[in-house]
Amino acid sequence: MRLSGGVETALHCCVVLTAAAEPVPAARLAELHGVSATYLAKQLQALSRARLVQSVQGKAGGYVLTRPPEEIKVLDVVEAVDGAAPTFVCTEIRQRGPLAAPPEACAAPCAIKRTMIAADQAWRAVLREVSVADLARMVGQGYDTDVMGSVGAWLAAGA
Amino acid sequence: MRLSGGVETALHCCVVLTAAAEPVPAARLAELHGVSATYLAKQLQALSRARLVQSVQGKAGGYVLTRPPEEIKVLDVVEAVDGAAPTFVCTEIRQRGPLAAPPEACAAPCAIKRTMIAADQAWRAVLREVSVADLARMVGQGYDTDVMGSVGAWLAAGA
Numbered sequence: 493m494r495l496s497g498g499v500e501t502a503l504h505c506c507v508v509l510t511a512a513a514e515p516v517p518a519a520r521l522a523e524l525h526g527v528s529a530t531y532l533a534k535q536l537q538a539l540s541r542a543r544l545v546q547s548v549q550g551k552a553g554g555y556v557l558t559r560p561p562e563e564i565k566v567l568d569v570v571e572a573v574d575g576a577a578p579t580f581v582c583t584e585i586r587q588r589g590p591l592a593a594p595p596e597a598c599a600a601p602c603a604i605k606r607t608m609i610a611a612d613q614a615w616r617a618v619l620r621e622v623s624v625a626d627l628a629r630m631v632g633q634g635y636d637t638d639v640m641g642s643v644g645a646w647l648a649a650g651a
Numbered sequence: 652m653r654l655s656g657g658v659e660t661a662l663h664c665c666v667v668l669t670a671a672a673e674p675v676p677a678a679r680l681a682e683l684h685g686v687s688a689t690y691l692a693k694q695l696q697a698l699s700r701a702r703l704v705q706s707v708q709g710k711a712g713g714y715v716l717t718r719p720p721e722e723i724k725v726l727d728v729v730e731a732v733d734g735a736a737p738t739f740v741c742t743e744i745r746q747r748g749p750l751a752a753p754p755e756a757c758a759a760p761c762a763i764k765r766t767m768i769a770a771d772q773a774w775r776a777v778l779r780e781v782s783v784a785d786l787a788r789m790v791g792q793g794y795d796t797d798v799m800g801s802v803g804a805w806l807a808a809g810a
């Protein structure tokens with residue numbers, strides 16, 4: 493079970509957007525991350541569809557976060573890029589075969605499904621606890637240099 | 652991000668094997684679950700490779716669990732069927748582009764990777780807390796009828 497590769501790029505983009513004073517063109521985001529414009533466009537599209545970023549038209553156009561980074565959870569970004577479907581799909585295998593459980597006995601999920609759902613929820617809970625603002629703060633503390641400041645300056649220089 | 656469909660079948664098989672007094676032929680397990688022999692063989696192979704089940708040869712041959720069901724965790728079965736690779740893969744995107752972090756600054760994972768790893772670990776922790784014996788007990792309590800007893804009787808009748 494593996495998340496789509498776009499999750500890493502999308503999360504890094506959201507963190508970068510917190511450092512921008514002005515809308516950031518998609519081409520600048522692609523350049524900054526050393527990925528192709530096409531690849532980046534795909535992730536921005538997913539983020540736009542989920543209304544986490546929006547594109548601002550005009551001469552100084554580009555992408556901005558649609559709300560304060562405190563209000564964008566890591567889970568929002570993960571689900572925007574990778575989908576929000578549950579990680580475990582139960583096909584009600586207990587209702588098949590010679591000892592099939594009758595449908596009326598299957599109102600509640602079976603113990604196996606319950607366990608798998610609990611694990612899925614634990615995973616989502618961690619991702620819901622951390623916001624893009626938290627990530628930006630942690631990234632800012634993780635290096636000797638002022639990374640977020642450098643990113644902001646680089647973005648401003650290109651504007 | 653979705654687990655392979657075989658996880659449901661494999662977990663149900665392990666629970667069923669706790670009810671068996673004798674080794675259970677693969678064909679009986681397929682019949683009980685209403686799935687094709689080929690599909691079931693694939694899951695049993697994965698469980699065998701992970702040494703969770705083994706096939707006993709001979710006239711009364713078939714599959715048995717290799718250890719007490721208390722000692723087989725749901726996570727063991729999930730990883731046997733779906734693989735044990737991490738759900739999030741970091742490509743060190745921070746080391747690309749014009750502001751690339753120098754490798755020597757990247758000994759520790761970035762804040763984004765740390766968050767994704769924490770979520771992965773929370774998911775695995777839930778699956779490690781529940782054993783196949785727990786599942787069998789919970790399945791036994793989930794229905795009005797004695798499901799595990801019926802399974803045991805059905806398996807014995809076919810032996």
Ligand code: FES
Binds near residue numbers: 581582584585586603
């Ligand atoms: S019937 Fe689907 S997990 Fe048990």
Ligand code: FES
Binds near residue numbers: 741744
């Ligand atoms: S560099 Fe890979 S998640 Fe940040």
